[in-house]
Amino acid sequence: MEQRTPTLRSVAWLWFGIAIVVLVVGFREAIFLTPADAAQGDVGRIFYYHVPIAMLSLLFPYLNFAASLAYLFWRSRDPLKALTADAFAVASAEVAVVYSSIVLLSGMLWGRVAWGIWWAWDGRLTSMLLLWLLYVSYLMLRRFSATGQGQTLAAVLSIFAAVDVPIVYMSIRWWRTQHPAPVFGGGPNSGMDKSMLPAFFWNLTGWAIWGIVILLFRFALERKRQLAEQEAALQAIEASLEIPQ
C-alpha cells in the first residue's frame, strides 16, 4: 500500500501530462491548421469543442448509473464497497454536469451566430437541458437532503436520469427541427470533410483523457473525504468512551 501511492501518483501525473499535450495539439489543429468552414466561416470552429464534448457528455451519466446500481446493491450487503461506489457516483455526476454545461453554453454561443437565436425549444436542446437539470438535481439532493437518505434517494434518481440519455442521443433522429442532423450515422449526407478529421479526433481524444483525469481526481477526493469522516467519527466515539479522571 505504501509503495502503491507513489506509483499511482506518477501514473496520474503522466496521464495529466498526456491530456494537456493532446489538448494543446487539438487546439492548434482546430484554430490554426484546419481551414475555415466554407458555409459558416471561423465560427464553425466551435464544432471541434462542441461536438466531442457533447459525445462525451452522454457517457458520464452511464458511469453514474452503473455506480448508483452498485451502491444500491451493496448498501446493505457490503457498506464499504457501497461507499466506494457512492464516491464514483458523485464524481461521475459532477463530470456529467461539467460536460453538459459546456455543451449547452457553447451551443448557445454558436446558435446565436449560425441561427440568429440563443435558444430554441428543439428536441435535442430541450432533452439536453433536461439531462443537465436532472444531474444538477441529483447533486442538490445529495447536498441538501435532511433525511440521512440522500445517497440512496440520489441513486434512485440517477436511474431515472439515465433514461434521458438515449432520448438525447436519438432526438436529432426522431425530431428534425432546429438542431443539425447527426454528424455520424445520420444518412447518406452525414459525415465530415477529411480536412476536419484531425482536429475532431485530437479534441475527442484530448477531452476523453481529460475527462478520465478529473473523474478519477474527484473520485480520489471523495474517498479521502469519506476516510477523514470515518476517522473523525471513530475519534468521537473513543473520546465519548474515555473515563473522566
Next chain:
Amino acid sequence: MTWHSFINLSTMEHRHLVFAYASVLLIQGGYFGWIAWNWFRTDDRRH
C-alpha cells in the same frame, strides 16, 4: 487563422468563437482547480 485573427473581437462571429473556447477552458480548469483546492483542504487520514 492566426493568434491575431483569433483574438480579434470586432465581429460577433469572432467574439463568440473566443467566448466558446475560453468558457470551455475556464469551466474545465475551474472545476479541476476546485478539486485541487479541496484536496489540499481535506486531511489525509491514511498515514
